[in-house]
Amino acid sequence: MLGLAKLIHSLFQTGEINGFLGYKEANGQALPFFFTEDQPQGLASLLNSKLVPRYPLEKFLLEICRAHPEAKIGLLARDCDARALTELVKLNQLQPGEVFPIAVPCCPSDLHGCSACSHLDPRSRKGGELGLPEKGVGKFTTLEQLEKLELAERFRRWQEEFAKCIKCYGCRNVCPVYVCRECSLEDEHLIPTGQLPPDLSFHLIRAVHMAGFCIDCGLCEEACPAEIPLRLLYRGANRIVERLFGYKPGAEGESSPFRKTGLANVK
């Protein structure tokens, strides 16, 4: 049994947690899994998260917490998961002591100090080396490279990327900080319906809403069937907030310059 499994087992025994969200191996594939104290033997198939695909465990956590407010739940927290949890507390979706994150550092994000780590995506280490593609923005372009371009060209290149969109809403659906009850992306007054690719407003509204909230986990980009470099887009939106307010989403202890109303947890 992994050391991690032993740790979780002991947390079950002391009653510090009743359930644990992590990953297990089932039928030859790695799946997100909710381990519970009444079936501790399941921990034998627990996987260390570093080698498995990432799922937004925080989204599953929120669903469970809403149905079982008294439950104390542990969560396998890579750096992106930890940032998401911090942001969800700021968004009034979780109480600070409600979750027991077990940290597994492994993140290539700018929002974390260990940016040299590119365990999950070795390509990100090469960011920028390939330069801009002929069309569009490309997955390996850096913000610095992009900002050197004239505004008009930058806009044209983003439009080329957005033209690939099939409006699956995947970027929003997998987003760990998407907690809104109503979504502007489904408002037909803001975004005309019945056309593909969707109106430019679709991407601009989402980008503006991510500014100051995006925890740069990159799950949106992984979920995008059209391979639009969304992570880069939201990094750009975040950078504006950082320059204006000195705020980085997901950072502990800092309060967000943004307030969202009407988001109080149903508890």
Place this chain on the structure above:
Amino acid sequence: MSESIMKFSLVPTICPYCGCGCGILLEVLDGRLIGTFPLKSAPVNEGKLCLKGYGAHEFVNSPQRLTHPLIKRKAGLEEATWDEALDRIVARLRQIREKYGPDSIAFFASAKCTNEENYLFQKFCRAAIGTNNIDHCARL
């Protein structure tokens, strides 16, 4: 801890909407289906889904879902028993086939059925009725 037993599972399965066969994870909370996520280990979709796939759980508990066979009578569509509905289908299929021939009937299969169910369906269409008029909802 909450009084009710806390149960949450993610069930890997295949999207029912078309012939692509994308892998999905169904989110089940306390016995109730609440969401769909793309399955990253599925070789077909590699963690991506289309708009329909993300809503693959929605019809299951939809209040609009038909849970009984309906028969069209003078007053409109009325709930009926399976026996009555099947008897009606058999009688009418027979009648139409005798009067106009087997090619006057067409069959429309569903991607929501299993492979085996669709096999039986086409067998029924070709061997029992005697026509090749068969298609399905997932022609892409």
